[in-house]
Amino acid sequence: MKKIYSKNVDKVIESVEGIQRANPSPYFYAKLMHKMNMMEEKKSPSFLFQYKPALVIGVLIVIFGMNAFLLIKQTNHRHQSQRIVSSTASSVNDFSSEYNLNTTTVY
Numbered sequence: 001m002k003k004i005y006s007k008n009v010d011k012v013i014e015s016v017e018g019i020q021r022a023n024p025s026p027y028f029y030a031k032l033m034h035k036m037n038m039m040e041e042k043k044s045p046s047f048l049f050q051y052k053p054a055l056v057i058g059v060l061i062v063i064f065g066m067n068a069f070l071l072i073k074q075t076n077h078r079h080q081s082q083r084i085v086s087s088t089a090s091s092v093n094d095f096s097s098e099y100n101l102n103t104t105t106v107y
Helices: 002-017 028-042 052-098
Strands: none
16 A cells, blocks of 8 residues: 555656746736736726715705605695685585575475
8 A cells, every 4th residue: 555655656746846937928927917907997987986875865865855846746736726626616506506506306
């Protein structure tokens, strides 16, 4: 068992002895720096991305403001329409009483 183990270790050591340092191509570092600069330029945040939280808060305030305005306007419109209906009903009642149309006749 020890002989097999020592043979495997010897093979690994022999394979490591022949290893040399890898030499990059002459323009490797220039290409690498160019790619890194290109990625850096792509990552620069846009104008809207920088102010995204403030933009979201501003849009929400505008939406809630419009919602409140429309609710108040709808409430005022509802009160005005009730006044019109009540005045119309009173004018119909005045008309029917004037011509004695509010009496019922049993046949």
